[in-house]
Amino acid sequence: MYDFEFERPATIADAVAALGDEDAQALGGGQTLIPTLKQRLAMPGKLVSLTAIREIRGVCEDDEGHLCIGGGTTHAVVAREAADRFPGLASLAARIGDPAVRNRGTIGGSLANNDPSACYPAAALAANATVVTDRRTIVADDYFQGMFTTALDDGEIIAEVRFPVPEASNYQKFIQPASRFALVGVFVAKFADGVRVAVTGASESGVFRWSKAEAALSRNFTPDALSGLTVPADGMIGDLHGSPEYRAHLIGVLTKRAVSAAT
C-alpha cells in the first residue's frame, strides 16, 4: 500500500486535531479501510487510528433509557453487552463478518463508512438512533445521505451512538453467499408510538425506510398486515448476485420474517 503518516492519539480532542490536516483519514477497526488501502483505492496522507481512545469504547445506558454505544466499540462487545437490553441489535452485531472481524470492526466505523450493504445502518435507522459526534448530535433520519455518504463533515468523529430501545425488534439478513454481506437486510423495530422498518443492501441510494410497511405494521403488528404490499424495483441494486426485482421481492419476504420473529 502507499506510505502514509500514522498517529494513534489517546483522546477525542487529540484525534480531532490530528484529523485537521488536509488529507488525513480516521481509522476505526480497519476491517474495510485496510483492505481498501491495500487495493490502492484510498490514498490518505495521514491515518489517525481511533483504537487507543478509551472514552469512545463501551456500552451503557443513559438516564432516559437509551442504549449508548461508544463509536469505537467492536461488534463482538456489542453482541455480548447489548444482548439483555436490545437483543435485536446484539444479534445483528453477532452476524457481521466472522469472529476475528468482529473483534476489530467498530460500530462507528461501520456507520461512518455507510456501505450500502452494511448491517448497522439498518439498525440505526430503524431504531432512529442519534449519532453523537465530537461536535454535535445527528438523528438517523438526517444522518444517512446515500451510498457511502453521511452527514459527517471531514474529520468529524463518531463518539457515541444512542439507541432508543424498542419493545420488540428483529433483523433479517439474506446473505450474499460469497461476501457474507447482506444481499438484503431488514431491521424492524416496534416502539410504543409506531413501527419503523429499515432496509439495507437493496437500494442504490443506500439504507432507507419502507414507509408503507411502517404504516401497516403500526396499525397491526403481524406478518399478515404486509399482505399485498410490494416495493418497486426502480432504484434497487442489480448485479450478478441479484436483479433489482429479486432484491425488491426479498424486502417483502424478509420484513414478514422479521415481524414474525419479533412477535
Added chain:
Amino acid sequence: MTQVSMTVNGQSVSGEIEGRTLLVEFLREGLGLTGTHVGCDTSQCGACVVHIDGAPVKACSIFAAEADGAEVTTIEGMAAPDGTLSPVQQGFRDHHGLQCGFCTPGMVMTATALLKENPKPTVTEVREYLEGNICRCTGYHNIVKAVLAASGQEMPAVAAE
C-alpha cells in the same frame, strides 16, 4: 519509522516499524515468526489469525502500531515449552485435520478461541465460528472432528452434509 513494543508469546519484544507495517509483517519479517501465514491478504481466509489480548484477530488487517502494548499469541505460542501440543493441535494431528497445512495455524488459533468462549460447542457452532477460516483441502469435516475431540467430544455418527 516508529518504535513499537508488545508481548509476543510471553516475551517482551520491540522493533522499528513504518506506519503501514502490518502486524503480520512485523511478526514474520521483524520477529521471524513465520508460523502465521498470509493467504489472501484481504481478511477473507483466516490463515493469519493470531490472538490479541486473548481475542482472535486477522493479523493482515491490523497495523503493527495498533498492537503497541498488546499481548499477542501466535501459533508458535500454542505448544508447551517441552513441545507438548495443545489439545487443539493434538486434535488436528489425531484426526487428520490438515492436508497441505497452509490454513492450519489460523484454524488452530480460531478453534482455540472458540473453546475458550464455548468449551463444548456443537458441530454447528464449530462450523459457524470457523466461518472466517478457509481450507481448500480437507472439506472441513476432519477439522470439525479435531475441534470436537479437543473439547472432549466425539463427532456425532452422521454423514457430512
